[in-house]
Amino acid sequence: MVNFLKKNIALLWAKKHVRKAEFKTNAEQNQEKLLFSLVNTAKKTLFGREHDFENIRSVKDFQEKVPISDYEDLKPYIERVKRGQANILWTNVPEYFAKTSGTTSGSKYIPISKEGMPFQVKGAQSALFHYIAKKNNADFVNGKMIFLQGSPELEEVFGIKTGRLSGIVAHHIPKYLQKNRLPSWETNIIEDWETKVDKIVEETEKENMTLISGIPPWLIMYFEKLVEKHGKKIKLIFPNLQLIVTGGVNYEPYRDKMEELLGGNVDIIQTFPASEGFFAFQDDYTKEGLLLLTDHGIFYEFVPLEEYGKPDARRLTLSEIELNKDYALILTTNSGLWAYSIGDVVRFIDKNPHRILVSGRTKHFTSAFGEHVIAFEVEEAMKATVEKYPAQITEFHLAPQVNPEDGLPYHEWFIEFEKEPENLQLFRNELDNQLRKRNTYYDDLISGNILQKLQITYLKKNAFQEYAKSQGKLGGQNKIPRLANDRKIADLLKINKL
Structure with missing residues (x-):
């Protein structure tokens, strides 16, 4: 009886929650209102005073007064927040710091305010409620x-x-x-x-x-x-x-x-x-794509990936994005992050409602030869190849080989197979062709005899686990980049090649 009641209460909650999810249809208008609310709340903070929040009347004003930042840019403010000072990036001292492992910055301390924390939980709850309502099963x-x-x-x-x-x-x-x-x-x-x-x-x-x-x-x-x-x-x-x-x-x-x-x-x-x-x-379990939460205390901007890092890069709002284009994700949050580049690349596959794919990382790409290959391209190429030549992949990593002992440079794929394809040569050729279909610059380099076809280095079982362990990154939320523009990871993975 208790189990029956618990299940049915969950069903009622879920269906009520999904009915109230108005953000799906009002996302573009609500995003602009949210930005002005965030700016108004923080206008007397140190960051707000330094960036003239008092005179922000439009999204354009905000973009002119607040440049895109990364952790290094915000670090001087965060160091003051870490010493317990309020009214620096946000009105209050954070409820938490989420500690993440950085690269150039060492450990990062990402502030989570008392206003921001509930949305971390609500996001996960909403995912479960949408699932329960869609499946009618709790x-x-x-x-x-x-x-x-x-x-x-x-x-x-x-x-x-x-x-x-x-x-x-x-x-x-x-x-x-x-x-x-x-x-x-x-x-x-x-x-x-x-x-x-x-x-x-x-x-x-x-x-x-x-x-x-x-x-x-x-x-x-x-x-x-x-x-x-x-x-x-x-x-x-x-x-x-x-x-x-x-x-x-x-x-x-x-x-x-x-x-x-x-x-x-x-x-x-x-x-x-x-x-x-x-x-x-994910709110539709029949296809890829994630429903973007536009009412969870975050104002989003999107920089076309090919413009990212350039001084005149466009900063697009939700109403300006195009489908099937890659954008660097920029956030302004109710925890005091302002025009913050999170490092993720997203691609919209739907506008009604807004659904995205996470297509890569701004810092995780391979472009030693000007090709700028991103994670989405290599993952889709691998997926298509495995469909044609069945194999089971545990994990893989792509790095450039700029100075090979013989022949032209190439992309080196480090692959740990759970089950190898029957014909490794056909698999390799197909993988190369699939990547050429998805990246015209890579295709030009191959057809122009600047690069040779990709090479595959086969790794022993648990090679990626051993690498993660050697770097103190085994477990938790640690992720090994699929792509690199150097050979730091590649050289360590080679220790475990077959």
């Missing part, structure tokens, strides 16, 4: 749920709680889900990822698991340990597993491997969360 609420995440233990920086985003969010799981949630606190705070996954296996293997959440590489690691231990597929271990919620990286390159491990039908929801905000989730 059975999973009666089983156990697991969230593969960073440690929920938080440190304090001048009184501001600080930790990984997933660890912060763990403190805001709704009470009605807490009893069903795994793993235990003691397991969740284990820092060593391999030890942690082993403990998660112990705690969950005999439970009625119905929902599992995490980024694809670490879901796969968890599933592999279960399959190896029990000698059977996940759906036989967890027969009531209904739903997997994933995000952080594009799910498609991992789909075949996940389906093989699962051994049965499980619904997938793809999401787009980050420390800076929860941006989008």
Whole structure:
């Protein structure tokens, strides 16, 4: 009886939530109103005074007065916020700092205000509510749920709680889900990822698991340990597993491997969360594309990728974007990030409502020869190749080989196969052709005999896990870039070639 009530209450909540989701039809108008609300709230902050927020009357005014920034640009302000000063970027001191690993900046401290934090939770809730309403099914609420995440233990920086985003969010799981949630606190705070996954296996293997959440590489690691231990597929271990919620990286390159491990039908929801905000989730499970959340305290701008980094780059609003073009994503948030370049590249596939694909990273590309190949292109090329010449890919990485010992330069693909294609040469040729179809500059370089066809370096099993471990990036929300413009990752991966 309790389970019946719980399921039906979830169905009622979900359908009510979806009916109230007016942002889908009023997104463009509401985005402009949101910007003025953010500017008005922060006009007396240090940043607001320095950038003349008092005299911003239009989006154009805002773009003229507030340049695009990255973490280095905002770092002097954030350092003052870290010392507990209010009215710097936002009116109050942040409720949290989400600590992320940077490159040039070292660790980044992304502020999350008391206004911004609820939207991190609401984004995930909305994804689940849309799923329940669409499927008319809330059975999973009666089983156990697991969230593969960073440690929920938080440190304090001048009184501001600080930790990984997933660890912060763990403190805001709704009470009605807490009893069903795994793993235990003691397991969740284990820092060593391999030890942690082993403990998660112990705690969950005999439970009625119905929902599992995490980024694809670490879901796969968890599933592999279960399959190896029990000698059977996940759906036989967890027969009531209904739903997997994933995000952080594009799910498609991992789909075949996940389906093989699962051994049965499980619904997938793809999401787009980050420390800076929860941006989008999949609301139509029959096709790719994530619904952009335009009423969650974030004003979006979009810079055409080919213009990104140029002083005269256009900054487009939601009403100005075109379909099937790549844009650098720029954010202004209710946590005090102003015209902030998050580093992600998105592509709109629909305007009614606004749906996006995450097509890459502004810093993750290969352009040693002027080709500017992005993640979406290599992932789509790999997907098409695997469809024609069946294979199972665990992970891959692309780097340029500028100075080979013999012959012309080339793109080197480091691939860890779970199952190799029957004919490796045909697979290689097809992969090259598929990339040429998607990137005309690469095609010109091949046809002009400036580059030779791509080369594939085959890696041992667990090569990417070993690389991540060697860099202290095994687990949590750490992701290995699919592309690089140098050979720093490539040279370390080569240690594990076959």
